[in-house]
Amino acid sequence: MSKPDQFVLRLPADTQALMAEGARQMGICNSCRYCEGYCAVFPAMERRLEFHGTDLNYLANLCHSCGECYYACQYSPPHEFAIHIPQLLGAIRAKTYRQYAWPAPLANLFDSNGLFVAVALMAGIAAILLLATLFAGNGAALAEARPDGSFYAVIPHTAMAGVFGLVGLFVLVALLAGFMKFWRDAGENLAEFTRPFALAETLKDIATLKYLDGDSQVGCTYPGEQPSQARRWFHHLTFYGFLLCFAATLVGTLYHYGFGWQAPYGFYSLPVLLGTLGGIGLAIGPAGLWWLKVRQDPLTASPEQAGMDIAFIALLILTSLSGLALLAGRESQWMGSLLILHLGAVMALFISLPYGKFVHGIYRGAALVKYALERRRPGLDLGGD
């Protein structure tokens, strides 16, 4: 039997060389086209005859490294054509995250993403602890049991809202700036982005995770060679869990400012129900994605993505578990510590959104909008083969 390393594609680290390799591989795919039905990458590729850096950045963000086109490729290494699209596009995608990061110097945070997330977590916890001790006066007050589960006795609402509001604002600006860089690099203008049909198509693709379905309901070749729906379902749990938690926060804010109702809310109140459901999704989903990731066929894995994937997943799990624990223990003497842990994790999650795996949602979403726009534009007419 051949040794495994002959199946490995060695990609250049240098950006220019990587883009040249990308153009080479896409050129071969473009005259083959056998994988056209798997995902959006191939139909988008077919609209082009040449592949510049900007085209490759766009195509890379349409790919989610499911592996289908690797297993199907008659030219995978050691064949001399050496085609390996999941690894190629995975490597380019990782580069785009750095390229579009704002402010630019923070792009370095992608390099050792695990370390960054760990530091962010510690800093987040420390900051919340500092806030809490500042207001509570002394550490002992934090360990008091509060039968009413009142968080604001530990950290006043204004302090909490102020800090998270500020961080949230920064994160929003950073993500928007990243999006603008991507959109401009893709050669599009903002007016196009707001075309309703394209947005609607994209939202539908995202809501159903259309491209994690392969075709005809069998799923994708992830983590291994046999198609499975596992990744799709775990991603759904993660995504909708995230949305539910977000919704819980919005409803809570509305209660607070709109109706003047103060937290804590009862177990069956809307914010707590939403948060609990979301938290459960956000615990099981990422755990499942982690479990799949560990099992991923090394032949289709993209080493450039691995670090940030795990860092993001771990942080999501910590956030959801600490949130659920806080809910369970909010009337005990652990409430103060749990609240600090949870808010610290949420803070780290916020801070790392623009500098971690979360950005895939922004660029992939934007790439899908471009894809929907492109499909309405006239394509090449190459006649028959």
Next chain:
Amino acid sequence: MRSSALSCKASARHPPQPWFRLGRSEPSAPAKRISRTDIPKQHESTTMKDPYACDVLVIGGGNAALCAAITAAEAGAKVTLLECAPRHYRGGNSRHTRNIRTMHRAPMHPLIEAYPEEEYYQDLLKITGGNTNEELARHVIRTSEPAIAWMRAHGVRFQPSLGGTLHLGRTNAFFLGGGKALVNCYFHAAELLGVKVLYEAEAVDLEVKNNRFTSAIVRKDGAEMRIGARAVVVAAGGFESNLEWLEDAWGPAAKNFLIRGTPYNMGKMLRVLHQRGAEAIGDPKQCHAAAIDARAPKFDGGIVSRVDCVSLGVVLNRDGLRFYDEGEDFWPKRYAIWGRLIAMQPDQIGYCIIDRKPIGRFMPPVFPGFKANTIAELAQKLGLPVDIVVKTIADYNAAVVPGQFDHTIMDNCHTRGLAPEKTHWALKIDAPPYYGYPLRPGITFTYLGVDVTPRAQIKMKSGDVAENMFAAGEIMAGNILSKGYLAGIGITIGTVFGRIAGEEAARHVKA
């Protein structure tokens, strides 16, 4: 001695052919040829142990073999499958395919409209010049319709006609991911059914007594073993990877052929079957050959090495002269004759020349064309006689009759007063830059095979029918395809006859 005589794989490395020497023949290394009679004697040894004994032994790992193995296993037979390639390169030529031609009376995903039996049969008659076995052909055509459901049930997924192949949307069903995805599904299905798959296991001989198969001699891991079975299905493809054999059939010209598919179809089983008394069918010179880029690898270049601008330009030979009407018909209908046309030119090479105008109107080629700002410079880059090329193009330009160019119809752009004329899509070649693509004959597969009954049993020269020996796929396709080719029928024949062979073999075993 060339390794190909010893190993199950043709030597993939051919003498390097820098582009500037493409036009000149390579001095051929003296190679020892295996003669057709150089077949091993029947193996005598009885001491070899047989851990793989089974009911049905399937030889081959492509579409036909897999369909046979799955069908036999589903019928309850214990099946062993021998694939001489390593796992990564399993699947023979089938791993390079993309579609199956399927009869259908009504739209049937992914096929549109209808493609009735009679039309399919007439298409086949047209390309074979009427020379087909009607009984077998009609059987294949009729059984192709239910085959789609069977394929789906075994994991094969389909997709609408690929970009650039819309003309096939009615007749040919495309596999999602192409042929490698297809064989991946089948290998998985076979393994789930308990089929024992042996990779890098090459059948080198068959033991046949009184038209009955008893066992196969198999080379694996450098040693030989005997595998006994109560029936055998031979689905080991043609002999297209065997350069010596191609040279036997074609003469020295074969040295310049490229092999589009697997290097593993050495024709060993074909030769052994003929040697053991099977009736041969077909002409060793008949094959499917397309014109492909001369820079493609010697083996396994597959679909991407095609060059699709012939009908939009002119093709010159080594001497700088045109030799055939490039605009005779739509390219999809003509690409398969150009392999043969180029094989008949000196040094088996051609050069397709276009100017700027067709760029963006044909499927993108993998190898970029040679590019120059004048015809003379292009001729020089391609190693062609400059003066003659300049004159050929000038004469051609002078003969072009202006018309309305439209490459989607048989338009009225043609030449007048040339030999040969270009009858459609003839535009002047006068807008620099100019591009040149060197072309070689690319063999897809050979048609020489064994004669079979409609039950896929092998017919013997003695007039008997071998009760427990079956053949499927390329190795018997010559019964239906005497010459010419109908896109997608290779997989149809393999699927239909693979299933028949598997079913009949299992039935024989149980009887």
